[in-house]
Amino acid sequence: MNYELLFDELKGRRIRVAITGACGGFGRSLLVQCRNIPAIEIVALCDINTRGTQDLLADLRYRHDKNRLCGTPAEAAAAQAAGETAIISDFALLDALDLDMVVESTGKPDISVSIAVNALTRGVHVGMVSKETDSVAGPWLNQLALKHHAVYTTVDGDQPSNLIGLVTWAKVLGFEIIAAGKSSEYDYIFHPATGRLDYTSTQVDAPALADLWALDDKDIKGTLRRRAEALSMLPQSATPDYCEMNVVANSTGFAPATPALNYPLCHIGELADIFIPEEDGGILTRTGVVDVFNCLRRDDEVSFGGGVFIVVRCQDQETWRMLADKGHVVSKNLKYACIYLPYHIMGLESPHSLFSAVLHRRASGAVDQQVHAVMAGYADRPLKKGETLAMGGHHHSIEHVSARLLARADAKGVAPFYLLANKTLTADVAQGELIPLSALPEDDSLLYQAWRQTGL
Structure with a gap:
């Protein structure tokens, strides 16, 4: 495959990109590579750690006078109009910007799904790096993207x-x-x-x-x-x-x-x-x-x-x-x-996914995701009603709960793993059992509602 021919439309184009979870390893690796690609314009970097984002840009030798800390929609829009990168902590400010694509890498499913929905419903493509979100809501977000004539895709550089x-x-x-x-x-x-x-x-x-x-x-x-x-x-x-x-x-x-x-x-x-x-x-x-x-x-x-x-x-x-x-x-x-x-190689390879989505309106991952498997939580010891399933650590582990990957036919009524995060059980779960959705409190979050619409 000749990639210069495949993406020859890059000549003279500007692809306007926002990265959420910008301070993480994926954000850094993508920013490293974007320095070498004139067609990519980093319109906004969103992370709760705005100081860390600014330090990252300095470390990567991005021009200090080309990024601006913004706290309101007007400030973010003004930064874009001036050709500067808006540094923001609130993803809602992305709605004030003209974007071609959002690369979502927060790794926080409840926030991540909201970021994706906000982008897709206004026709902005989404590259989903947060696999935690994708495992629960990916098929639903894929359908939402199709409805709004946008692209929802996994991102090259990550294993999926x-x-x-x-x-x-x-x-x-x-x-x-x-x-x-x-x-x-x-x-x-x-x-x-x-x-x-x-x-x-x-x-x-x-x-x-x-x-x-x-x-x-x-x-x-x-x-x-x-x-x-x-x-x-x-x-x-x-x-x-x-x-x-x-x-x-x-x-x-x-x-x-x-x-x-x-x-x-x-x-x-x-x-x-x-x-x-x-x-x-x-x-x-x-x-x-x-x-x-x-x-x-x-x-x-x-x-x-x-x-x-x-x-x-x-x-x-x-x-x-x-x-x-x-x-x-x-x-x-x-x-x-x-x-x-x-x-x-993480974000170093991800620009291919940006080019595919923006130039060709094609996902670099699957174009028709369905729920074929469910990542579930398995009780390693008896879990009691009222116990909170605290999630933490680099590997997003839950103490005394291990992961299982079930075929769809075996997953009826089972809660997906990332809906368990920090939830207080409403029922006992015996050791050796999969944690059911019925043992979780009713939830009005987007992530929960997305899962309920799968019919499982």
């Missing part, structure tokens, strides 16, 4: 959009997709010389991994189970993964491989032997699924980079034997192959 892109690339080429997925956020990095393993800022002794480094072709599940046991002191799943796979499932129609997702600890070169049907030695009980793996590698091997993958069925063994000889990841039985993108 990248994986949707890889899936649709493969479908157009006629591949049969067995599984689609991503690596978890952080690698598990083994040091053979010492028998120790790094995971984020934690280092543990894991000498047993040396004898489990290669898959036992006759017992792949057994090898994976023993690897997980050897690292049982470390977390092996994360809430955001379920959220991202929820977005991908809704956009592709694929089902969760299993409610808990599989999370095998494995090497990149093993993916085509693992994410395949059980009858061929893999771990899948069905095909056409989404799943996640934990990237296990030595300290001298490259990372998967939080990237995405698909496993496809090989249609001609001679072709794939040739490709295996060239280094591609092909299963030992030559029936399956893994095709992957070993990166997710």
